[in-house]
Amino acid sequence: MAKPVIYIGQILAWAELHRRRTGRWPDALDGRVFDGPGLTWMAVDMALRKGLRGLPGGQSLAKVLHAFRQKRHLHYLVPLTAELILSWADGYHRRTGAWPIATSGPIPEVAGETWSGVESALRDGLRTLPGESSLARLFAEYRGTRNLGALPPFTLEQILAWADAHHARTGDWPARTSGPIPDAPGETWLTVDSALYTGGRGLLGDSSLVQLLVERRGVRNPKALPPFTLEQILIWADAHHARTGDWPAKASGPIPDAPGETWLSVDAALRRSSRGLPESISLAQLLAEHRGVRNRKGLPPLTREQILVWADAHHARAGDWPAKTSGPIPDAPGETWAAVDAALATGCRGLTGGETLPRLLAEYRGVRNHMALDRLTPAQILVWADAHHARAGDWPTRVAGPIPDAPGETWAAVDAALANGRRGLPGGESLARLFAEHRGRRNRVGCPRLTPDQILAWADAHHARTGDWPARTSGPIPEAPGETWLTVDRALYTGSRGLLGDSSLTQLLAERRGIRNPKALPPFTHEQILAWADAHHARTGRWPVRTSGPIPDAPGETWLTVDAALAMGRRGLPGGESLARLLARHRGRRNHMDCPGLTPDQILAWAAAHRTRTGHWPKHDSGAILDAPGETWSAVNTALSAGLRGLAGGTSLAKLLARHPEVRSQGAADVSELGPRED
Incomplete structure (x- = not known):
């Protein structure tokens, strides 16, 4: 029986799923392909190399991932030179203040390069380097750094x-x-x-x-140190206790009452019977014997019965059973649950060993032991899933939480056991696959193949229903229960489900239905934009602004997108421009964002001319300034108030006129028109 054909897009889809699970791309030694039943990565690599199962041959898994997913391939590494290595080292030194060594990790300037690889190339003469060198020698020669392999002599x-x-x-x-x-x-x-x-x-x-x-x-x-005595050591210990409230341990540092001595040296002398001490003992044993201090290495024995009494008391207080992380045991000063668990495991303090606190509580108190859970079977999991479906109306997923029908179990733990082959299950399985096989539930990982023609048929139906072409955010596809436009777009991009990859829903509709593709729009030119602006002016009597909406002469375009492209340098434009600036430069339209500066004297001159014509001083609502085309008294008043166009701000047209001598000399009647006067 012939083996089924494998496609490059299918291999890439398996590789991406492998990377999501493991954090790295697969290689030929990675064992079973979980998403390709019955396949191993070694078999995939062999098929690529020998042209088996419909593949062209002359390839490899590493070459395919290099070509289509830019995975680093050792056979395509760039040559190295001393100058290139030194430039990377200079960047490392600027960032860290130190020069790199072989263990300094990845080189950020070049993806995939490491200082370990560079050191090997320098040493072994790889990648066009001459060899018999090192990073240390290179930096010593070209950057004057210290080379630990050629240090100066001492005297x-x-x-x-x-x-x-x-x-x-x-x-x-x-x-x-x-x-x-x-x-x-x-x-x-x-x-x-x-x-x-x-x-x-x-x-x-x-x-x-x-x-x-x-x-x-x-x-x-x-x-050649002076001798110790037990009495002297106890005097120093009493002084330490008086100062700190604690008895000294060997890690307690220097002894202030004995300059040059430390508690570590005292403990060592006690253990070795050196410096005149009579017997081998420790500081802890000395303090336990003469001062009644608790000695952790001379602790009283434990029994299972005693531990269970303490556990019952813990449960009565806290409402749950203790674990090794539950801290001190109030009923046994100095004891902790971690120490009890260690004693049960190692068999010290009178216990037999080979035991743990969870096992003890499981055996004598019926507490669930997470390290010794019951075996699972697919049939039992399906019974729990049917109960979940009856309650919730849907099949459970790994994030569905606890399983009410199995206290202590969760769907996440069951899914993990299915995948990893724990608790009697064979492994390589999942909840989704189990329900697809036994309950007919759609498995997103094992979805049917797609073709561009099928996708276009669904898109035509969407357009007939809604009047719009679908986008990746258009939700479910009624003609294909379980499918969404988002999953279709992802399959087009990743090359999964039989598609070639490196495409998208937008790109497919642009190529096969002539739909406008926002990511492949035609370029703009200044001449074209000015032609559209002239047509807008001819129709409306006004020049367009960025909020003028769609451009009738360019279906799909708006003045907002034109202004954004001018500003950001998109669609073939150089950037740093705007619609207002373009029209000001080429059509003489006044640009409100680039108005000329104003001075109080200039404003007063325009006001005097206004009074000569009308018999009144101007106000903020007096309209256009005939002596300055494009200016209005409202804009002048705003500039005076806000400090725009070179003015100081904090005033108004009325205040400027009211405090000027020539205006005040015209009489109180005119001044009162303008508002309160400022001295």
């Missing part, structure tokens, strides 16, 4: 000089953990100590920073 005198400077700054002598050396950029006391010990960087070896400072600066030698 004892130099190290002592740095130690003296450290002591002068901090009041302490350096140790191997003292960090960077400010007087030697790039050096640390740890590297100095290592070089003294190993004999690196020109030193003799078999020494250390401590030994050098003991011999040459008389510093305290940790290996």
Whole structure:
């Protein structure tokens, strides 16, 4: 029996679904194709290479994803040069203040490149590079950075000089953990100590920073420290408790009452019986024995019966059973549920081990254990689904929440078990597929194939019903129950359901029905726009503005889209323009957004001329200014009030005229016309 034909678009659709699930594109080693029953990615790759199952051959999964989805392909990597690598490194240095190393991750300037890959190419001579180099050597040669593989030698005198400077700054002598050396950029006391010990960087070896400072600066030698006594340690512990309210632990840091000593060194001396101490003990054991402090490593034994008593008390207080994250146990000071769970698991404190708190509560209190759930069967899931459908009128999905017929179960958990093969199920399944197979519910992942002719037939029916052609937002398709124009548009774009891909509903209707495609509109020219404007002026006696609506001479176009294209540089126009500016420049139409400046003297001159003609001073509603074509007294009054066109603002035409001497000299009657006077 011949195997069914595979199409490139189908492979791409499977690959995109794989990427949505896993976050990456598939390769030949990724196992089963969940969306292609009976297929593996290895079989798909082999069919592409050998031309099987209707495919042309000479391809591969990696090549197809590179060609159609721009997935990075190692065989098509660009050559590298020192100059190119240095330009990426300079960008990294500007962003972070440091130079990249092999572990610095992806290179943002070039998708798919990493500093690890660049380091390998420099070292092994890949991608046209000569080899036997590294990032460190490249930066040392061209950017003067420090190369850890070629460091300068040390001398004892130099190290002592740095130690003296450290002591002068901090009041302490350096140790191997003292960090960077400010007087030697790039050096640390740890590297100095290592070089003294190993004999690196020109030193003799078999020494250390401590030994050098003991011999040459008389510093305290940790290996020749004064003895401890148990009584002295307890005195220091009492003082610590008095200061802090807590007993010291080995991580409690320095001991103020014993300069140079730490609780860590005290604990180490107690354990090793060093520095004059008599027996091997710990700080925690010492405080437990002499001060009654709780010792976590000497805790009392536990029993299942005791744990269940504490759990019952927790349930009575909180209304639910405890988990390992439930915190302290009020009925047992110092105990926590996390410690109890750990003891049950590891078998310490008298317990047998191999147990957990959820298992204990499941066995003795019947509490549901999420780590040991009952097995599921498809038949049982369908029974729950039928009950859900009877209640809700629809089949459940993974987001449908709890299952009332199975306390503790959720549809999300059931769907996950179907997909992953848990709880006795075979895996590779889903709720949608189960209902499609056994209840005839439409499965969106397994939808029937589409053809352009079928889509066009549905579009013609939509147009006959509504008078409009469908868009991706037009909702369900009555002629195809379960289909929507959005799913059709997505299939055209992704190449799923038997379609070629890289198309859209709009593009299909433009190609086969001559419908205007908003994403492929014809270009504009200034000459064409001016011709439409002249026709508008001839019809209406006015020049168009951006709100003048549709352009009768260009079906589908509006003056708003023309103005937007002029401003944003769309549809072949250079941008930075507007309809008002274009008409002002080529047709002499006044542009209200680019009016000439005004001055009070100019306004007063126009007002005097107005009074000479009419016998009255102008007001804000006196209409056009005959001495300044295009100007109106209303626009002048607005500019005076709002501070436009070079004026200071905060005044009005009436106030300007009322406070001017020539106007006041005309008499109180004229001034009173203009409003209240300003001194």
